[in-house]
Amino acid sequence: MATNLEKKDTDLFTVIRERQSIRSYDPNWQISEQEIKEMIGEAVFAPSSSNLQPWRFLVIQDPALKEKLLPIANNQKMVVEASATIVLLGDTEAYKQADKIYKSAIEAGLPEEYVPRVKEIYSKLSPEAIRGIALVDGGLVAMQLMLVAKARGYDTVPMGGFSAEKLIEEFNIPANYVPVMLIPVGKAAAPGFPKTRLTVDEVTFWNQIK
Structure with missing residues (x-):
């Protein structure tokens, strides 16, 4: 069983050009939990609105759970063939962790009054606005995760073709x-x-849309 592919010594521009959306995977290739954690750890350096980091990752590696995910993903075989499928989620209540998130930033010089202001602003946003922020920030971390994976010699594909309702339920x-x-x-x-x-x-467009 193949595992522990060595990191590629590849520059960013090569990674960007070589990354492809892959729809067929070697089912015998396994990526360790530790390396997936490392990739997520690198991906979360992506920017986010007010640095609230609303991304959450559900890593599906268990074969039985992959099969459970398959019909939810419209029977697209990538979710069972790939070493893991990462379910990327956005936390609409991420602002509630502002104190924890900003603790080290305050120690580094961020004004303390910034924290209650952020919590107040986000607590008053509409559900639609909060959802939009979570989706935008999710897109940022997703792209970073896919580039990190490619830099390590792995392949990915972003999938929007799935039932969010069934995923939530199952x-x-x-x-x-x-x-x-x-x-x-x-x-x-x-x-x-x-x-x-x-x-x-x-x-x-430059300066105006024509």
Whole structure:
């Protein structure tokens, strides 16, 4: 059983260009729990709104739970073939941990009055606004996680094709957690589709939208 792939000595720009969305994985390739923890530990250096870090990670490695996830993910085989599928969630009550989050920042010089102000602002936001923040911050950490995985020689695919309602029900997801996406991670069994992109000129406006 393959495991412990060595980190690649690869620069950021190469990682960005080589990362693909992989839809077929070697089911015999296993990534250790320790290395998954390391990858998440690197990913969470991503920025977040007010540094509240609302991302939460449910790592599915158990074969029986992968099978349970399969119909929720519209029977997309990646979730059972990959070494693990990371269920990325956004905590809509992350602001309640502001004291814990800001403790070290205050010790480093952050004004103490910043904490109650943040908690007050977030506690008054609408559920839709809070959800939107959790989804945006989830996207930031997801991209960082996929780049971290690629830098270590692994492959991923961001998945939005799943039933959030069934996921919440079958995996007993707390009400304050918003499903963001599924991210299978493992070793590719086949390459992804050729990567093509619109040109910069096609997607960029300067000073005004024409």
